[in-house]
Amino acid sequence: MRTRYHSIIIGGGCLGCASAISVQRRLQQSGKADGAVCVLEKSFVGSGLTARHSGIVRSANAVPIAAELAKIAAEQWYALEDLWGVSASFDACGAIWIARDSGAGGNTKWDTLERQMRDMSIDFRKVSADEARDILPDFVNLYDDELYYLEPGALQFDPSAFRNVLYKALQHNSIDVREKTAVVGFERGEGGSIVAVRTADGERLECEHVVNAAGPWSPAIFAPLGLSVPVSVEPVCVVNWLTSYSEIEGFFPIIADYINLAYFRLWRDNEIHMHQPRKRVVRETARAFAESPLGVIGADLVSDPTNQGLGYTQIRVYEEISRYRFNNIDQSVYGSGYKSYFDITPDLKFILGPDYRVPNLVHCLGAGQAFKYTPVFGEIVADFVCGGDTYAPLAAEFSIKRFDQQYMNDFWGRVSGIDNSLEVEASSL
Numbered sequence: 001m002r003t004r005y006h007s008i009i010i011g012g013g014c015l016g017c018a019s020a021i022s023v024q025r026r027l028q029q030s031g032k033a034d035g036a037v038c039v040l041e042k043s044f045v046g047s048g049l050t051a052r053h054s055g056i057v058r059s060a061n062a063v064p065i066a067a068e069l070a071k072i073a074a075e076q077w078y079a080l081e082d083l084w085g086v087s088a089s090f091d092a093c094g095a096i097w098i099a100r101d102s103g104a105g106g107n108t109k110w111d112t113l114e115r116q117m118r119d120m121s122i123d124f125r126k127v128s129a130d131e132a133r134d135i136l137p138d139f140v141n142l143y144d145d146e147l148y149y150l151e152p153g154a155l156q157f158d159p160s161a162f163r164n165v166l167y168k169a170l171q172h173n174s175i176d177v178r179e180k181t182a183v184v185g186f187e188r189g190e191g192g193s194i195v196a197v198r199t200a201d202g203e204r205l206e207c208e209h210v211v212n213a214a215g216p217w218s219p220a221i222f223a224p225l226g227l228s229v230p231v232s233v234e235p236v237c238v239v240n241w242l243t244s245y246s247e248i249e250g251f252f253p254i255i256a257d258y259i260n261l262a263y264f265r266l267w268r269d270n271e272i273h274m275h276q277p278r279k280r281v282v283r284e285t286a287r288a289f290a291e292s293p294l295g296v297i298g299a300d301l302v303s304d305p306t307n308q309g310l311g312y313t314q315i316r317v318y319e320e321i322s323r324y325r326f327n328n329i330d331q332s333v334y335g336s337g338y339k340s341y342f343d344i345t346p347d348l349k350f351i352l353g354p355d356y357r358v359p360n361l362v363h364c365l366g367a368g369q370a371f372k373y374t375p376v377f378g379e380i381v382a383d384f385v386c387g388g389d390t391y392a393p394l395a396a397e398f399s400i401k402r403f404d405q406q407y408m409n410d411f412w413g414r415v416s417g418i419d420n421s422l423e424v425e426a427s428s429l
């Protein structure tokens, strides 16, 4: 077996696989040896967050660069065969976003988003309640104090089928995939570069480049090198409600319900799948870091099966939210559910691009919502590793360097500062 690679990718999730495929194809295009890219995955390909997401791909985003990246990725999903050599199937179902009418049939925040998206040529437009009614099935409740926005270009994937696509694409591109192979250490050479990666099996694999796509496990992996990678996790629950196949008729658009803070989508043609979005309150984010669930020892909680079950109370909370939106849920049955985790960074944005402390290390971390960006993140990594500049400039604001000491001090102030402490908030409850 080969023990020297051009690039070693740590983590076989959607982002690690995309990075491997894009780097490999660039190497092939430039006539360099094939088989020179390796994915090291401690479990199975797509067994981390990539096995737990909702498969929703949408572009509307208040952060302009995130919307721009999603727009590029949406085009790449359609042309995946050109990019990866294999295609992926998905439903081009569109999405209806539901927002609160904050008066006179408007909502400044959402109307601004609509304008921003129009300026970026992303089709995201307000529709009347009558139009929304026509698009949505009868079992969806609509209320007088709501506004509706249509994103016709939103897609939904079957995450399980997509795992198979990852395997096919890795194989098609002759990438060495080593499953059940955990990275446990590194050797550094001149100038601080990583010259070899060590695995739990005792192997020593030499490389020119390392890509970190280990998501929420990153802090534990890089701790031995003395590198902090500021990623933590926020719990999120998922429920699938069994419903009648004949009632659903095999189709409805994604419902991004920002009144109840829940995403709903059709699941396996006869279930309604839901999860809640990330919390966007800095205090909550800081709390996740303060609790440090991903300390070196805690990192495995993300995939610990004992943490995956849902309690009765949580199911009841989701049932309340779902019954508000769907008038068929009360006749429905809890099908399945699990608890998982979003990987989050202090500012909830991605970490993309080279590390400033290790010259040949590139990070590719998604910050809780990255499945949709999979193909374009792969291309960004390939630019950084192989020296291109088509996509790399899009990652400028996502460098890990932004989390310097000053940033982290300010961030920790949110948890422990006198004026802004959790204690003060708790006492005002």
Ligand SMILES: Cc1cc2nc3c(=O)[nH]c(=O)nc-3n(C[C@H](O)[C@H](O)[C@H](O)COP(=O)(O)OP(=O)(O)OC[C@H]3O[C@@H](n4cnc5c(N)ncnc54)[C@H](O)[C@@H]3O)c2cc1C
Pocket: 010, 011, 012, 013, 014, 015, 016, 040, 041, 042, 043, 044, 045, 046, 047, 048, 049, 050, 051, 052, 053, 054, 055, 056, 057, 181, 182, 183, 184, 213, 214, 215, 216, 217, 221, 236, 237, 238, 275, 340, 341, 342, 364, 365, 366, 367, 368, 369, 370, 371, 372, 373
């Ligand atoms: C409930 C839920 C719903 C979501 N819905 C959506 C959605 O609809 N749309 C969307 O765009 N995003 C969604 N997301 C986010 C999406 O799942 C993630 O952003 C994405 O899967 C991240 O992929 P990844 O490759 O970075 O991480 P992962 O898939 O977690 O991959 C990291 C890999 O690293 C491996 N690893 C860890 N340690 C080591 C080691 N020491 N050595 C080797 N390998 C190691 C792990 O086993 C894992 O396979 C959702 C997330 C959740 C939890």
